[in-house]
Amino acid sequence: MEPSKKVIFIKDWILNYVNSMPVKARSLVIGISGGIDSSVSSTLSAMTGLRTIVLSMPIKQNGSQHDLSLRHQEWLKKNFKNVEGHTVELDSLFKTFESTLKDFSSEHGMANSRARLRMSTLYQVAAANNGIVVGTGNKVEDFGVGFYTKYGDGGVDISPIADCNKTEVWELGRELKILDDIINAAPTDGLWDDGRTDEGQLGLSYKEIEEAMDNENSKNRDKYIQIRKANLHKMEPIPICKIPN
Secondary structure, three states: OOHHHHHHHHHHHHHHHHHHOOOOOOEEEEEOOOOHHHHHHHHHHHHOOOOEEEEEOOOOOOHHHHHHHHHHHHHHHHHOOOEEEEEOOOHHHHHHHHHHOHHHOOHHHHHHHHHHHHHHHHHHHHHHOOEEEEOOOOHHHHHHOOOOOOOOOOOOOEOOOOOOOHHHHHHHHHHOOOOHHHHHOOOOOOOOOOOOOHHHHHOOOHHHHHHHHHOOOOOOHHHHHHHHHHOHHHHOOOOOOOOOO
């Protein structure tokens, strides 16, 4: 499907979902990071005409990343009258969390806790505005390598771009005329003080991962399978202990 048609299809899908709800949501709530995924998802949400609430939620945030988030927030408000933007500073709250759990210190755990704190914030805002939380994950992250935080950015109500590969998301970004600085920025989850990139963490580029997902003979297939196996617990249903009759 061409990007222009895909934009309309996803926008209509979001709108149809809301209209089909037994109790119709009155707003779409989404976190924006300055990355391509959240920028595309928030723009598609805004295109529905529904009240769209976008949140920038900095926690020890890299300055350039936060700047892109704020610029996208302003771009959305300029182009869509149904968008309202808020910056929710979570630094002090996170510092309290870190201090309270100092006896259980874990760098990786604290990185994931940033994502979970943002998820809780989104759901609080959604509850206060009769809204639903819109996800920003793409197909590679959500179903390929599980590159997201369980119950963090993985905790959402709907996932409008989860059937789009990363390269397709970039195509959608260009179609939507997202800011060039966002399209050209190195993808990052924004959970680390050192600003590490997605490619640096995964060891493969998104293009390489997509090729490995689709081609069993790919030179990167084994690396992809290794990453995927380590994260399958995120992509499979929660194990349930079934009691026999």
